[in-house]
Amino acid sequence: MSAAETGRGPRLVPVRGADGRAGWSLVAANGRRLAAAVRGYRSEQELAAGVAELLAERAAxxxxxxxxxxxxxAWTAYLPARSTRAGSGGGEAVARSARGYLRRDQCRQSVTGFLQGVEHVQRMRRTAGSPW
Known part of the structure; x- marks a missing residue:
C-alpha cells in the first residue's frame, strides 16, 4: 500500500501562536516541520479558508x-496576485520554510518537498474531507 493509501506522509497540523491566532505547520511523516504559515488567522473558519486557498492555488x-x-x-511562498483579493498587490506571502539551510540547493529541495507535501495533503483532503 502506498503512503497516500494508508494516510501516512506529510500532514497539516493546526498550531496556536502566542498571540492566540491560529496557524498551520506542514509536518513530514517523521515529525520534522517542513513549512509554516506566514500569517496568523483570527478563527478556525479563517484558517480553513486560508488552507483551502493554499491547496487550490498550489500550482501557481x-x-x-x-x-x-x-x-x-530560506524560502517564502506567495499566492498569485489577484485583483479580487482584498488588499491584493504582488501576491500574499502564505508559507515559509520551517528552518534555514546551509546551501541554496538544499533550500530548493525543501521547496520541492513542500510542494510534494501539499499535493499529498490535497489527495488526503479529497478522500478524508479534512486537511487535518
Missing part, C-alpha cells in the same frame, strides 16, 4: 529564496 505559488542575516537560506 511563486517561491522566493533568500539568504538571511545568519547566512542560512
Amino acid at each position: 505559488l511563486r517561491f522566493v529564496l533568500s539568504q538571511r542575516e545568519d547566512r542560512q537560506w
Whole structure:
C-alpha cells in the first residue's frame, strides 16, 4: 500500500501562536516541520479558508529564496496576485520554510518537498474531507 493509501506522509497540523491566532505547520511523516504559515488567522473558519486557498492555488505559488542575516537560506511562498483579493498587490506571502539551510540547493529541495507535501495533503483532503 502506498503512503497516500494508508494516510501516512506529510500532514497539516493546526498550531496556536502566542498571540492566540491560529496557524498551520506542514509536518513530514517523521515529525520534522517542513513549512509554516506566514500569517496568523483570527478563527478556525479563517484558517480553513486560508488552507483551502493554499491547496487550490498550489500550482501557481511563486517561491522566493533568500539568504538571511545568519547566512542560512530560506524560502517564502506567495499566492498569485489577484485583483479580487482584498488588499491584493504582488501576491500574499502564505508559507515559509520551517528552518534555514546551509546551501541554496538544499533550500530548493525543501521547496520541492513542500510542494510534494501539499499535493499529498490535497489527495488526503479529497478522500478524508479534512486537511487535518
